[in-house]
Every structure is written in C-alpha cells, then in structure tokens.
Amino acid sequence: xxxxxxxxxxxxxxxxxxxxxxxxxxxxxxxxxxxxxxxxxxxxxxxxxxxxxxxxxxxxxxxxxxxxxxxxxxxxxxxxxxxxxxxxxxxxxxxxxxxxxxxxxxxxxxxxxxxxxxxxxxxxxxxxxxxxxxxxxxxxxxxxxxxxxxxxxxxxxxxxxxxxxxxxxxxxxxxxxxxxxxxxxxxxxxxxxxxxxxxxxxxxxxxxxxxxx
Amino acid sequence: xxxxxxxxxxxxxxxxxxxxxxxxxxxxxxxxxxxxxxxxxxxxxxxxxxxxxxxxxxxxxxxxxxxxxxxxxxxxxxxxxxxxxxxxxxxxxxxxxxxxxxxxxxxxxxxxxxxxxxxxxxxxxxxxxxxxxxxxxxxxxxxxxxxxxxxxxxxxxxxxxxxxxxxxxxxxxxxxxxxxxxxxxxxxxxxxxxxxxxxxxxxxxxxxxxxxx
DNA sequence: GTCTATACAGGGATAGAC
DNA sequence: GTCTATCCCTGTATAGAC
Numbered sequence: 298x299x300x301x302x303x304x305x306x307x308x309x310x311x312x313x314x315x316x317x318x319x320x321x322x323x324x325x326x327x328x329x330x331x332x333x334x335x336x337x338x339x340x341x342x343x344x345x346x347x348x349x350x351x352x353x354x355x356x357x358x359x360x361x362x363x364x365x366x367x368x369x370x371x372x373x374x375x376x377x378x379x380x381x382x383x384x385x386x387x388x389x390x391x392x393x394x395x396x397x398x399x400x401x402x403x404x405x406x407x408x409x410x411x412x413x414x415x416x417x418x419x420x421x422x423x424x425x426x427x428x429x430x431x432x433x434x435x436x437x438x439x440x441x442x443x444x445x446x447x448x449x450x451x452x453x454x455x456x457x458x459x460x461x462x463x464x465x466x467x468x469x470x471x472x473x474x475x476x477x478x479x480x481x482x483x484x485x486x487x488x489x490x491x492x493x494x495x496x497x498x499x500x501x502x503x504x505x506x507x508x509x510x
Numbered sequence: 511x512x513x514x515x516x517x518x519x520x521x522x523x524x525x526x527x528x529x530x531x532x533x534x535x536x537x538x539x540x541x542x543x544x545x546x547x548x549x550x551x552x553x554x555x556x557x558x559x560x561x562x563x564x565x566x567x568x569x570x571x572x573x574x575x576x577x578x579x580x581x582x583x584x585x586x587x588x589x590x591x592x593x594x595x596x597x598x599x600x601x602x603x604x605x606x607x608x609x610x611x612x613x614x615x616x617x618x619x620x621x622x623x624x625x626x627x628x629x630x631x632x633x634x635x636x637x638x639x640x641x642x643x644x645x646x647x648x649x650x651x652x653x654x655x656x657x658x659x660x661x662x663x664x665x666x667x668x669x670x671x672x673x674x675x676x677x678x679x680x681x682x683x684x685x686x687x688x689x690x691x692x693x694x695x696x697x698x699x700x701x702x703x704x705x706x707x708x709x710x711x712x713x714x715x716x717x718x719x720x721x722x723x
Numbered sequence: 724g725t726c727t728a729t730a731c732a733g734g735g736a737t738a739g740a741c
Numbered sequence: 742g743t744c745t746a747t748c749c750c751t752g753t754a755t756a757g758a759c
Contacts, residue, residue, distance in 0.1 A: 305725070325628065327540040330750060341727045346752070415538065415628030417691045425695070464712060467680045475684060478630045482638070499677060499716055543736065554742050559738070 310348050312338040317359045322408025326356055326416045356416075357424050363409045364432030370399050371436050379443045385452050385505070386497060393469035393493035401473065401480035411479045437462050444504070453504050461504045469496030523561050525551040530572045535621025539569055539629045569629075570637050576622045577645030583612050584649050592656045598665050598718070599710060606682035606706035614686065614693035624692045650675050657717070666717050674717045682709030 316338035320329045331352055335342040349355035374395050382388035401407045417425065440462035448455040473492055477484040529551035533542045544565055548555040562568040587608050595601035614620045630638060653675035661668040686705055690697040 309726085325540070325631075327538070331752080332750080341729095342752090343728085343754095344726065347725080352751070411628075411631075414691060415624075418538075418624075418694045460708065463685065464681065467685055468677065471684045471688060472676065472680055478627060481631045495673065503712055503715060544738085545736085555738090556742070565737070 305344065305348050309338075309340055309344055312340060313345055313348055313355075314359050314362065317355050318363060318409050321356055321359065321412045325412050326352075326419075331355075356412075357420070360409065360413050361424070361428055361431060364413075364428050365435075367400065367410070368432050368435045368439075371396055372439050374399065375439060375443050379447065382447070382452075385447070386501060389465075389469075389497045389500070390490075390493050393465075393497060394490055397470055397473045397489050397493065398486075400470075401477055401484070407480035411481060414479065437466065440465065448506075451506055454506055456504070461500075464503060465496075465500050468499050469493050472496070522551075522553055522557055525553060526558055526561055526568075527572050527575065530568050531576060531622050534569055534572065534625045538625050539632075544568075569625075570633070573622065573626050574637070574641055574644060577626075577641050578648075580613065580623070581645050581648045581652075584609055585652050587612065588652060588656050592660065595660070595665075598660070599714060602678075602682075602710045602713070603703075603706050606678075606710060607703055610683055610686045610702050610706065611699075613683075614690055614697070620693035624694060627692065650679065653678065661719070664719055667719055669717070674713075677716060678709075678713050681712050682706050685709070 313334065317329075317334050320334045320337055323329075324333070329352075331342055331345055334355070335345050338345070345355070349358065374392055378388045378392035378395070399407075400410070413420070413428065420428075437459070441458040444453055444461045444465075445455075445458040447453045448458065453461065469492070473484060473489055474480075476482075526547065530542075530547050533547045533550055536542075537546070544555055544558060547568070548558045551558070558568070562571065587605055591601045591605035591608070612620075613623070626633070626641065633641075650672070654671040657666055657674045657678075658668075658671040660666045661671065666674065682705070686697060686702055687693075689695075
C-alpha cells in the first residue's frame with residue numbers, strides 16, 4: 298500500500314480514511330477530488346498527502362480495509378443466524394436479508410464496493426487479488442464452513458459445501474445486488490425479503506437434507 | 511435522447527456511435543474524452559458535436575442502442591438453442607455458454623455494459639428505466655416465454671416461468687458476470703463451461719419436469 | 724515537527740469560435 | 742479542421758500557527 302511512512306497523528310489518519318471511503322463511495326474514483334476528501338476529513342490537503350503518497354494509494358488502501366471490514370460484518374451475521382439455528386429456513390432467510398442490507402446499505406460500506414467494481418480495469422492485479430481474498434472469497438469460504446457444520450448436524454446434505462455457498466449467494470443475494478446496482482438504486486425492504494425467501498426455498502430444495510425438508 | 515437534429519451524413523453518425531461505444535467501453539464515461547472519440551471515428555470534434563449535443567447525450571444514446579442490440583443477440587441465441595431442442599440439458603448449457611461469451615466478450619458489447627453500471631448513479635431515472643427495459647428486462651421476459659413453451663412441451667414444470675427465468679440467469683450467468691467483473695477480467699472458457707453446466711444441473715433440479723429429469 | 728491555509732505549476736477536459 | 746476560452750484536478754510549494 299506504500300503509505301508514506303507512519304508519519305502524522307493517528308486520529309487525522311483515521312479521519313482521512315473515513316472521509317475517503319465516503320467520498321470515493323459517493324463520487325467514484327475519477328470524480329472524487331483530493332480537495333473534497335480533505336474538506337470532508339476536516340484537514341488540509343497537505344496532511345492528506347503526508348499520510349498517503351497519492352490518490353491511487355489512498356483509494357486502494359481504503360478499498361482493502363473496507364473489503365475486510367465487510368467480510369467481518371458478514372461473518373458476524375453468520376454466527377448470529379447460523380451457529381445455533383433451530384429453524385433452518387428462518388435462520389437462512391434472516392441471514393440473507395441482513396446480509397443484503399449490510400452490503401447494499403447507502404452507508405459507507407456498499408458504496409465503496411461500487412467504486413471498486415467500476416474501477417476494476419484500472420486496479421493492479423495483485424491488489425485486486427488481495428481485495429477479493431479479503432472480501433468475497435473469504436465470505437464464500439466462511440459460508441461453506443458453516444454449511445459443512447450444518448451438514449454435520451444433518452440439516453444440509455454433505456455433498457459440496459463450496460458449491461452450496463456459491464449457489465446460496467447467487468440465489469439469495471446476487472439478484473438483489475444486480476437489481477439495485479450494488480445499492481446505487483434503492484430497493485424496497487419488502488422486495489429484499491421476498492427475494493431472500495424465494496432464494497432460500499430454492500436453495501433448500503437443492504441442498505436441504507431430505508429428513509429436514 | 512435529444513440528438514441535435516438529424517444533421518450530418520448517416521455514415522459519419524454511424525462511425526461516431528461505433529467509436530463512442532468502443533471508447534466509453536474501454537475508458538468508462540469520465541475518462542473517455544470527446545477528442546479520443548472523434549479521433550477513433552475519423553471525424554473532427556466539431557462533427558461529433560454536430561450530431562450529439564454533448565458528451566452525456568452521446569453516452570446515453572449509445573448505451574440505449576447497445577442495450578437493445580445485446581437483447582437482440584441473446585434472443586437469437588434462445589431461438590437457436592431452445593426452439594427445437596431435443597436434448598434439453600445440452601440446449602440449455604449451450605445457450606448459457608454462448609450467452610456468457612456474447613455479453614462478456616471483450617468486444618464492443620459487454621464493455622459498454624460495464625461503463626453503464628459504473629455510472630448508474632449519474633444516469634437520469636427515466637433513461638435508466640429505458641435501458642433496463644430494452645436490455646435485461648426484455649431478456650428475462652423472452653427467456654420466460656421460452657420456458658413457458660418448454661413447459662407446454664412437458665420439458666419443464668409449468669409453475670412460474672418468470673421465476674424460472676430469473677433463477678436460470680442467476681445460476682448460469684450471474685456468477686460468471688460477477689467473477690469476471692462483467693468481462694473486465696478474462697475468464698477461461700473451460701471455467702465458463704463448467705459453471706454453465708453446474709448451473710443448468712441445479713436449474714433442472716428446480717424446474718425440470720419429473721418425467722424428463 | 725506536524726498541522727492549516729493558500730497559492731501555483733502543469734496538464735487535460737468540455738464546448739464553442741474562427 | 743484548428744484554435745482557444747474556461748474550468749477543474751493533482752501534486753507541490755510557501756507561508757505561518759500550536
């Protein structure tokens with residue numbers, strides 16, 4: 298990431314990363330200006346350049362951090378809804394709904410994801426790989442582990458946890474993400490829920506244990 | 511769309527739209543310059559402004575045209591693979607593979623779709639709606655109609671053609687689109703085929719007619 | 724020694740003028 | 742078809758302030 302040393306006060310650095318996340322999310326990489334980020338952070342532009350070598354470095358830095366934070370949040374949702382589940386369908390639907398709201402919220406998180414996807418052709422391959430690994434890939438792996446545990450409890454079939462995680466995401470989340478353009482166009486909460494329910498029903502027909510169906 | 515009258519020679523206009531599609535697709539809306547578009551079209555910048563009022567008008571115009579052309583291409587693929595199908599699984603897999611290659615090809619088509627998705631927050635609501643209607647929504651409707659016909663022949667269940675079309679697209683296409691970032695990051699042909707096959711298998715377990723399974 | 728504030732050089736963009 | 746007015750952006754430089 299090549300931040301310019303560890304110089305400067307940490308509180309300023311934190312304000313800059315928060316502001317950069319918001320401005321890049323709102324405007325996208327090209328439209329966002331370093332002036333606007335400095336203003337939103339409440340620091341001078343010189344201070345921004347004291348902490349981050351240039352605009353690209355700042356963008357990639359907050360992108361990576363954001364990806365990891367988002368994966369952490371989703372991991373917590375899995376623990377909350379899938380660890381000690383009694384009603385499997387209910388737990389899966391609740392997880393799907395909260396996940397969609399978390400990722401696509403108009404707040405800081407989802408917006409930056411949009412900016413990254415828009416800019417993906419201009420991101421160095423190794424940074425893109427790190428972003429994927431910290432975010433979507435980690436989430437799929439975590440979800441597969443949970444599904445494997447659920448299979449161990451006889452609630453899902455054992456066959457292929459990775460495939461189950463992939464198809465769960467497709468059926469319960471990807472349609473919402475695509476239709477709302479990753480949160481850029483708001484989607485009614487009721488439609489999110491309806492989509493999650495229909496997705497979970499399809500998922501359970503594919504991967505639910507016959508006994509628990 | 512507010513093109514500036516019908517002035518100018520049609521051949522020039524065609525060259526401009528073709529060049530704009532390519533440049534916007536390569537660079538994205540913000541990075542693309544009217545100079546580059548004029549150069550790629552082999553006309554003067556004055557000629558570009560003679561046909562299209564400004565940069566935004568040009569972008570939205572080629573976006574709409576592109577959306578409709580892409581939907582036409584997919585419609586042809588449906589006719590080719592699903593109209594007189596004998597081996598249903600084979601037909602669905604071939605359709606899914608060709609569709610993925612068509613949409614995500616590095617050529618003119620898919621690249622502009624990326625630019626539109628990146629810029630969606632800055633597109634007027636009515637134009638975005640028209641773009642959706644001409645493209646993704648039309649494709650889903652066409653696919654649902656084909657699935658209804660296949661149900662009439664006893665190859666799929668009758669239940670809900672719209673839902674079947676939605677889930678077919680999710681299971682056989684959306685994962686490829688997401689992983690390749692709508693064609694920005696190339697994906698091996700073998701992985702496209704493998705993904706399509708696994709998606710079709712899941713789709714048939716959800717919507718295949720029991721007799722034909 | 725890090726911050727703020729401001730100004731400035733250099734490049735490139737749109738859109739219009741000649 | 743070239744040329745230009747006008748604007749905005751990045752990144753640096755130059756002041757002084759806590």
